[in-house]
Amino acid sequence: MESLKKKLVGIVGARNVIDNRDVLDSYSKDESFATPMKPWFVVKPENAAQVKELVKSARETETPLVPVSSGAPHFKGDTVPSVPQSVIVDLSGMNKIISVNRQQRMAVIEPGVTYDQLQEALAKEGMTLAVSLRPRANKSVLTSVLEMEPRLNCIHQFNYTEPLRCSEVTFGDGNQIYTGEAGNGPKDLQTQWDLGKWQVMSNGPNMMDFLRMVMQAQGSMGIVTWVSLKCELLPSIHKMYLVPAKKSVDLEDFLYKVVRVRFSDKQFIMNKACLASLLADSKEDIAKLKSELPAWVSAVGISGDILLPEMKVSAQEQDIADFAQDCGLQFLSSLPGATGEEVLARSIGTCEGKHWKQTAKGAFQDIFFITTLDKTSVFINAMYELAIEAGYPTEDLGVYIQPQHMGTSVHLEFSLPYDPENTKEAKMVKALYTVASEKMSSLGGYYARPYDIWANIQLKKDAQSYKVLQDLKGIFDPSNIMNTGKLTLK
Amino acid sequence: MALAREVYQAFEDIVGNRNISEDIGVCETYRSIPSQTSAHYGPSKEWTPLPQAVILPGSTEEVQNIVKICNKYGIEFKAGSTFWATMAYIGGDNAVQLDMRRMKSIEIDAKNMAAVVEPFAIAGTIQAEAMKVGLNVQIPGVGCSSSTLASSSGWAGFGPASIFMGANPENLLGAEWVLPNGEILRTGSLGSGDGWFCGEGPGPSTRGILRGIFGPAGSMGVCTKIATRLHPWPGPKQFRTYGKAPAYKADFGDNFKCYTLCYPDWESWARSVQYFHESDVLYIGHRQFNMFGRNLKAFMLNIITDPEKQLSDLPELLKDPEIQKHNDNMKHDYQVVIAGMTKRDMEYKEKAIDYILEQTGGWKHEMMLEKEKHDYALAYMTRLGHKNLNYVMCGAYEGTFGLSGNVWKTIQVVEEASAQKRKWETEHTCIAATGGDSAMGGVSSLGGGGATGWEFFTNFDSYELESVQGTSDMVDENQAFHNKYAFGPDFCRWNSDVRHVNGYSYTQEEHDEMFAKAPQPWIYAYQYKIREAVNPNHLCGSYLRTLSPGKLEGK
Numbered sequence A: 001m002e003s004l005k006k007k008l009v010g011i012v013g014a015r016n017v018i019d020n021r022d023v024l025d026s027y028s029k030d031e032s033f034a035t036p037m038k039p040w041f042v043v044k045p046e047n048a049a050q051v052k053e054l055v056k057s058a059r060e061t062e063t064p065l066v067p068v069s070s071g072a073p074h075f076k077g078d079t080v081p082s083v084p085q086s087v088i089v090d091l092s093g094m095n096k097i098i099s100v101n102r103q104q105r106m107a108v109i110e111p112g113v114t115y116d117q118l119q120e121a122l123a124k125e126g127m128t129l130a131v132s133l134r135p136r137a138n139k140s141v142l143t144s145v146l147e148m149e150p151r152l153n154c155i156h157q158f159n160y161t162e163p164l165r166c167s168e169v170t171f172g173d174g175n176q177i178y179t180g181e182a183g184n185g186p187k188d189l190q191t192q193w194d195l196g197k198w199q200v201m202s203n204g205p206n207m208m209d210f211l212r213m214v215m216q217a218q219g220s221m222g223i224v225t226w227v228s229l230k231c232e233l234l235p236s237i238h239k240m241y242l243v244p245a246k247k248s249v250d251l252e253d254f255l256y257k258v259v260r261v262r263f264s265d266k267q268f269i270m271n272k273a274c275l276a277s278l279l280a281d282s283k284e285d286i287a288k289l290k291s292e293l294p295a296w297v298s299a300v301g302i303s304g305d306i307l308l309p310e311m312k313v314s315a316q317e318q319d320i321a322d323f324a325q326d327c328g329l330q331f332l333s334s335l336p337g338a339t340g341e342e343v344l345a346r347s348i349g350t351c352e353g354k355h356w357k358q359t360a361k362g363a364f365q366d367i368f369f370i371t372t373l374d375k376t377s378v379f380i381n382a383m384y385e386l387a388i389e390a391g392y393p394t395e396d397l398g399v400y401i402q403p404q405h406m407g408t409s410v411h412l413e414f415s416l417p418y419d420p421e422n423t424k425e426a427k428m429v430k431a432l433y434t435v436a437s438e439k440m441s442s443l444g445g446y447y448a449r450p451y452d453i454w455a456n457i458q459l460k461k462d463a464q465s466y467k468v469l470q471d472l473k474g475i476f477d478p479s480n481i482m483n484t485g486k487l488t489l490k
Numbered sequence B: 001m002a003l004a005r006e007v008y009q010a011f012e013d014i015v016g017n018r019n020i021s022e023d024i025g026v027c028e029t030y031r032s033i034p035s036q037t038s039a040h041y042g043p044s045k046e047w048t049p050l051p052q053a054v055i056l057p058g059s060t061e062e063v064q065n066i067v068k069i070c071n072k073y074g075i076e077f078k079a080g081s082t083f084w085a086t087m088a089y090i091g092g093d094n095a096v097q098l099d100m101r102r103m104k105s106i107e108i109d110a111k112n113m114a115a116v117v118e119p120f121a122i123a124g125t126i127q128a129e130a131m132k133v134g135l136n137v138q139i140p141g142v143g144c145s146s147s148t149l150a151s152s153s154g155w156a157g158f159g160p161a162s163i164f165m166g167a168n169p170e171n172l173l174g175a176e177w178v179l180p181n182g183e184i185l186r187t188g189s190l191g192s193g194d195g196w197f198c199g200e201g202p203g204p205s206t207r208g209i210l211r212g213i214f215g216p217a218g219s220m221g222v223c224t225k226i227a228t229r230l231h232p233w234p235g236p237k238q239f240r241t242y243g244k245a246p247a248y249k250a251d252f253g254d255n256f257k258c259y260t261l262c263y264p265d266w267e268s269w270a271r272s273v274q275y276f277h278e279s280d281v282l283y284i285g286h287r288q289f290n291m292f293g294r295n296l297k298a299f300m301l302n303i304i305t306d307p308e309k310q311l312s313d314l315p316e317l318l319k320d321p322e323i324q325k326h327n328d329n330m331k332h333d334y335q336v337v338i339a340g341m342t343k344r345d346m347e348y349k350e351k352a353i354d355y356i357l358e359q360t361g362g363w364k365h366e367m368m369l370e371k372e373k374h375d376y377a378l379a380y381m382t383r384l385g386h387k388n389l390n391y392v393m394c395g396a397y398e399g400t401f402g403l404s405g406n407v408w409k410t411i412q413v414v415e416e417a418s419a420q421k422r423k424w425e426t427e428h429t430c431i432a433a434t435g436g437d438s439a440m441g442g443v444s445s446l447g448g449g450g451a452t453g454w455e456f457f458t459n460f461d462s463y464e465l466e467s468v469q470g471t472s473d474m475v476d477e478n479q480a481f482h483n484k485y486a487f488g489p490d491f492c493r494w495n496s497d498v499r500h501v502n503g504y505s506y507t508q509e510e511h512d513e514m515f516a517k518a519p520q521p522w523i524y525a526y527q528y529k530i531r532e533a534v535n536p537n538h539l540c541g542s543y544l545r546t547l548s549p550g551k552l553e554g555k
């Protein structure tokens, strides 16, 4: 242990190697049901060269590394070590916005950059980044895009990986490359910029696509030290409308219509439990809102930026209202308990401190996967049935449907808030989470991001993909040091 | 060197005797000039090697069995779907050619905007099927007779509509592959039998080893089925044309408009492109008719839109001052199509174009507003079915330069490149003199904008050695230009590092020598390692750029 410490200190300096008990404790667990495991050290590299040295040295000493970029709390078990003697590589201190280019609408950022930090810098240049639903204030933008957290706007998702474009990766074998277009040029950003290259194209760099080796990988292939991001123009008009319904299925045709013609700039469906949690700051307010809100709501954002914004927004408002009417639905700027403006502000804004889903009961467990919009009601019905069987209060069950990749699929997310102090309830939720995760898979739910128990469920269903993934792991992380134990069959 | 009888028999047992041939007459037709497409004519004097047999598999299972036999006997193989790419042709003597034409099914999921297609489902057919349900498919610049599967999983795949519909790798949802080792890999949600809707994951995406910026060019086995994303089509259910062949025209109604937008200079041209990259206004955007050259395009448009006219009318037309005026007016131009999803949307898009023109000092080209010319351009851009026109000038053409990527960088050098080509047009007789600038290509080669890609059409005579040699000499000079600006290989030299000029594959030693010098050599070493994992017998030629990792270790 001491010799390892010496090595780590040699790379990142003494102040960046932490073995304080409390700190190690805090990294040993998260808010999920993942089994806690204490790491040996936490190291805080300051640049990509140190990251590369850390990985090389870890290979020699066969030390498992767990990369972490966001601040706590974490919820998916992916940052909790799965094996003993791990070293946490905390990248949150690498938080430089390396470049913002208005002409190319590109930004390059380090792992520790947060949404608020980035949005502020982008806003100065008249830009913004497509966000996922109400990220935590200390959430790393880099990990959010790398782990493919769904964006609120699916219609600019030309590529599945949007808005992520290029990256710098140190793979588990200790080699460092740029991915995408950036991999074709000299390995120096300034030199590339001087040549007019702004890390725009994500595929590649050559016949293969190495970004796809690290995406959704939970740090099990390598450590990413910068990413380039495609930005959007900052809206000069930004509105959100709400379409209420009794059942989620009543909103399907409407959403299909909106997404198909590529109107709107945000679009999702939520049930009242989810929407109430998103909007309220206290348990009491959540309860109150739940009693006021309609059972299901589709939220539709409309924006205009520099090109005749009023005309664009007005045309889409009227057209989308017509779609709603065609489907026998109302297109409203506010509902009892919620205005479109509030929903917009809460969904794109960050939340300080705890996760907004913790407000209801103190803890929550999510189950999310990918399917198509027309199949969502099958999963929703099954989930409600399982909740009833388990004795879970169905009125607390949150549902969020996020179309992605231009509407060709949706991210379907169930949230099970529970009281962590109530052992019985926590146990029940854990059991429900396990049973429901299996059930969703058996109904065709696809765990593209297979965290925790989903890895086993998903990879078991697809032996050949698993085999190829193992081959790739052997190539990029031959000593199995990168977040060891994740994405493997048990 | 014929295949051993037992090997031939083994293949025949899989596909039946009607679907395999070693007839020299048949095999000869599966050779291509070793250019970068089989229809960009080089300039080259050689042909790719002769295959030992041509095999037409009819199912994934047949493909798998063929690949297993190839592994057993150490025979190289290569799949081609519509064979517009030279990369579809084999690169060695001990090789068989797979022609995927028997696999051509199309299934459309209208609701979720996707089509599940086999290799020989061509874009034109998919488009016709999609339009019946209000959808459309992205057709790469190669045209509507190309395989959508090939441009999604195999090679390239961007086109005039990419700004709205993305490039085909962006549209790829899921894919079924027979890997070179004979294993079947289904990417994303398909692998677990959950459907075709997501091509990524679980966890890291295995599709990453099957499709990069260009695609593996047949070097990673055979793709037997893909799902591709479709896009809204607010037009009629049938692509009806009018007019006499070959000057077909189409009128899709008031919610479609095709304009040629022109600008006073490159700076305002680029500003307009940036506006389009930053908005959702365009359905299609391409600098299309400049392929006839800056000096000739308006004249050529008068010929191609009129079925009574032909190339021999050009000298007479060139004397027409009215057309000359039109020609002068379209120096910095591109064609666009806007499609209104609703009436209001159309009004907005029309106004948005007017606004952009106002801001940039641009104009709509008057001649291209004439009904017949408008409808011709609209049909052309929507279907991309007029590829014959690439060849009318001299029988053959090649693309050179290939200014790609950052539009602001491109405009700084486009006049210099044009002048360089113009010098060859005027001082030599090897290529057609069309005006120097014959740059054509998309307003964006990426969904939503961000990067352009231009090739300069160069018309030459592939039957005249002097013309071939002269064109090749010109490309040498253009390559020096590319080197000066760090643009990488000239468009028509793209595959000079993956195949010898005589059409044969490189050896590993030759590739090691080349890629050890690459700015980021580990990329090629990883490609080597991945090839070793799925293609241990090296059966798919040298299109995959690889570097023996041993050359880097310790560095």
Ligand SMILES: Cc1cc2nc3c(=O)[nH]c(=O)nc-3n(C[C@H](O)[C@H](O)[C@H](O)COP(=O)(O)OP(=O)(O)OC[C@H]3O[C@@H](n4cnc5c(N)ncnc54)[C@H](O)[C@@H]3O)c2cc1C
Pocket: B037, B038, B039, B040, B078, B079, B080, B081, B082, B083, B084, B085, B086, B087, B088, B089, B100, B119, B140, B141, B142, B143, B146, B147, B148, B149, B150, B151, B153, B154, B155, B156, B157, B158, B159, B216, B217, B218, B219, B221, B222, B223, B224, B387, B390
């Ligand atoms: C006139 C012309 C214009 C062009 N313009 C453009 C353009 O604007 N944009 C653009 O992107 N490209 C363009 N190209 C290049 C063109 O896209 C490619 O040639 C084309 O996408 C591939 O040709 P194909 O579709 O006929 O496929 P093929 O030639 O059949 O195959 C292309 C590659 O994919 C592989 N492949 C084919 N089928 C399979 C399979 N079933 N499994 C595994 N691998 C397979 C082949 O081995 C080959 O390497 C142009 C080409 C021509 C001739």
